[in-house]
Amino acid sequence: MDAERDAPGSPEWRITSQGPAEAIAGYTDRVSVVPGQECGLFVSTTAASFRVSAFRVGWYGGALARRVWTSPPVPGRAQPAPLVLPETRTVYAGWRRSLPLDTTGWPEGAYLLRLDADTGHQRHVPLIVRSVRGVGRTVLVHAPATWQAYNRWGGASLYAGSSGAYQTRSLAVSFDRPYEGDGAGKFRVYEWAAVVLAERLGIPLAYSTGLDVHDDPTVLEGAAAVVCLGHDEYWTPEQRAHVTRARDAGTNIAFLGANTCFRRIRLDPASGPAGRTVVCYKSAYRADPCYPSRPDLVTTDFRTAPAPDPESSLTGVLYEGYPVDAPYVIHRPGHWIHEGTGVRAGDAFAHLVGVEYDRVTLSAPTPRMLEVTAHSPLVCQGQPSHSDSAYYTVPVGAGVFASGTMRWVEALAAGTGELGRDHGMDARTRAFVTRTTENVLRAFAEGPAARHRPEPQPDTAELYPA
Template identity: 50%
Template structure:
């Protein structure tokens, strides 16, 4: 029967919500002084052996969140881990719950009009998050047969003021989630058979159940906490729901794959930048898809709509500003470059990153010179500064890397600009940035040189952005290669 989760973790479980941090936020130093734990998966639960989802993507400490789990085993346990830097370990056990009786939950249903897959599972337990410090969490499910999976959760803090906001891109996670056979990219028959609307009321079928978190976000979170920086945590759905979420923040860190944005989400980031909040986009292809959010029986903002083809959207010709085409495309084109600086171009590529401006402050301590090549750091998606699209005036190109995508010669750019408010905005221009921080990008982008470069630049970026508007110390000035000024527009057909 469903039960209420009770913490049995050794030692104190409550988070240090003290005045030690800015504006009364939690103290990351005190949190990271606690003993760490091993939260790895030894035996992943394939073929639906064990899986689960939560009825909320994020909570505040003290909010309740329900777990919906399914397993083929007789029972399962849940262990709640916070991600950080605990004396060399990257997890801390915050709570444990169970065992709960195992059950195989009823199959999912599908809306034939939109290919939306959703579940109608019964809750397994309810977590009371009182005492859980703000952070990024993985709830590990262990069943009696030894199979395991993760379920991700964000715990928000009391304020973002004076902090680096680590922004989890859960709408992008859900877009790629094909649990039940359908994602926003494909169905059983391919792109034409894809879902037009996806639901958060289902497990993630990739990333060991954690979606993009472990590969595209956790490395940056671990680094920020290792540096002892004042961090706060939120999801892009929080950005959508609360236009004042970022009031007083020092920076927003888009940690990796951050592609799907509602107008409210984009407006919130733009407003923050215009009030002096630094922005960092650590993956290419950010703010590229326009979406709508709607409710399910579990709560608000649990349905994500993205038709991608404008004429398929029922709002086409009715409310064009809400049509879920790509942001750079008609009928209400608003290229992402006006916010991010770079424009998404193409996929896939695999190329070296080539330094153009070695004297730039972000490259301090890297030892690079003009023309230095960082092996394999561009790809598989990339951005380029393209002045034929709306582009901030005080923009600099730090690295300008030749690439070939689908037979077309092009360049991938690292860019930085400053807004009138003093905010600094960084775009890594490559989807391989975060994996390079932990040297897990794979063949062609491995080794100490790659990791040291990515970690050094990211450390400089985070520590500088944590101090407030970066443009006051490091104002941008236009420095764009001539071959970018009149280059062709983005090849939007290569990433459907």
């Protein structure tokens, strides 16, 4: 991978002309592939032809991506309108395949496929070229289930239906459709900057997705660390069990977001191809076919009935609220994660807490060796509370860090204009979050953190007295 990181970059990876929704859009028939595996690309366009370029995301001397492949011109076709499965209001495209993608020679990593119509309009399509083994490496776990949950292409997501109402939302969403907007989904906002930073550090990396960890946790075996990126809300019980088992075997975990592992989902062939459909009934869980025979598989919030299992036993913190915009306030300036940042107790970083946040909640399962590193006062929907960053260790030595705010990864690009919005965060905030993240990733790459970094000093009782 050193040769890959030293390769020349391709700064032209960005989209310069999105055009109207029908100009061009596409999706792949696999969320991830191993190097050399083929997948299909499905494209609809009003143009006579288009090309496809595959850009691997990384540092590349500041270019931020490298082009690894470009197709010849491909005949364009306007594909039919999407289809809807009435039982679950699932939207899927049902398009004909436009071309195969042979990933032979593509290095493991996170990719943005760029579709270039001959009219000049463009879209991205995310694809992960995943690692089979993660021994001794830091595994970046991407969150396509969450990307898809929020995707309203074709008129419906797990949040709203064609009417815009929650009541008409999809109960299951399909990967067989493009992502709305520029096509990059939540990857670009909540994950991209963390990939660039990890690549720049030069630590040994592996790439996977939550869906792959669900299917086969082999990539976690012997891994130095697992990194869950900025918005990783939707997990299967199997994924959660596999990540927890890795922690208990000595693998460090970093949660660089908030609202992580909040929704329990199922990958159910009853609503489409196996592994290509994310099922989550949420508040309508009594209509889930698994209710009441398999309460552990009912798709609702992990913390709620019929099988409550709050995420805090893994993350250390508990999702509390939305929306919020508040300063991030340092509580433990001398903690090793803050080395080199120069922070003092009470220092604040405007707008870093948002738009969702987590906090220590002692009424839920909470790790015993938990130390709060940032304790940020806020008001959410009229109620005063706090957002917490926290760190804990387990007996075998693994360390777990949770940022407690969804804007953590976005802050890695604050002030650069790269994401088009910074929520008011500035270069000072970017420098702080970057150095703190570097400290976490470098330490976690060395193996079980408790063996080479100071143990946490539990302080939850003083912050949240009974």
